[in-house]
Amino acid sequence: MQAIRSLLNKSLTIAGSGPCRSRLLSTTSVVNMPIQVGNPIPSVDLYEGDPGTKVNTGELFANGKSVIFAVPGAFTPTCSKDHLPGYLENFEKFKSKGVDRVVCISVNDPFVMAAWGKNLQADGKIRMLADTCGDFSKKVDLTVDLAAVLGSVRSKRYAMVVTDGKVTALQVEPDGTGLSCSAAKDILSVI
DSSP states (O other): OHHHHHHHHOEEEOTTSOEEEOOOOOOOOOOOOOOOTTOBOOOOEEESSSTTOEEEHHHHTSSSEEEEEEESOTTOHHIIIIIHHHHHHTHHHHHHTTOOEEEEEESSOHHHHHHHHHHTTOTTTEEEEEOTTSHHHHHTTOEEEOHHHHSSEEEOOEEEEEETTEEEEEEEOTTSSOOSSOSHHHHHTTO
């Protein structure tokens, strides 16, 4: 303990600038900013269908044009009745605008995402990716605490266009859960 105190109290002279105290600990917090247009998409492993099928976001979105939409939870009312069905109904419109892939991301397990996609007949159109621990949602800083109703921190509802690994359009719901700007029709208008 004495050695630590000695280090903390030691003065240093830095290139003629005079003495200053060394600082080993910082109390400043890092402020994350949500992903913005122009930012690269983070590289995170998500899961498709089962825990053995990893999909790396850096690799998946590195080339071409992608539409990503994220939802707070699979099988939830707005997500199942409006958000995902809108992307299914407009899938061919996305393709005609040069979109190579449409991807749904949610903080859920891969079995739930697969079952939800099957239930809404998304197979072959929308890739259903599970952000099991919320790592992708945290990296893009688009999380919302829904522990009281959904049991954990979840992804905010948003949609983005990613072209060759960089975000080219982003629509985040103001309250994180509503459906006022991230619907398929909204994203189609910015592609």
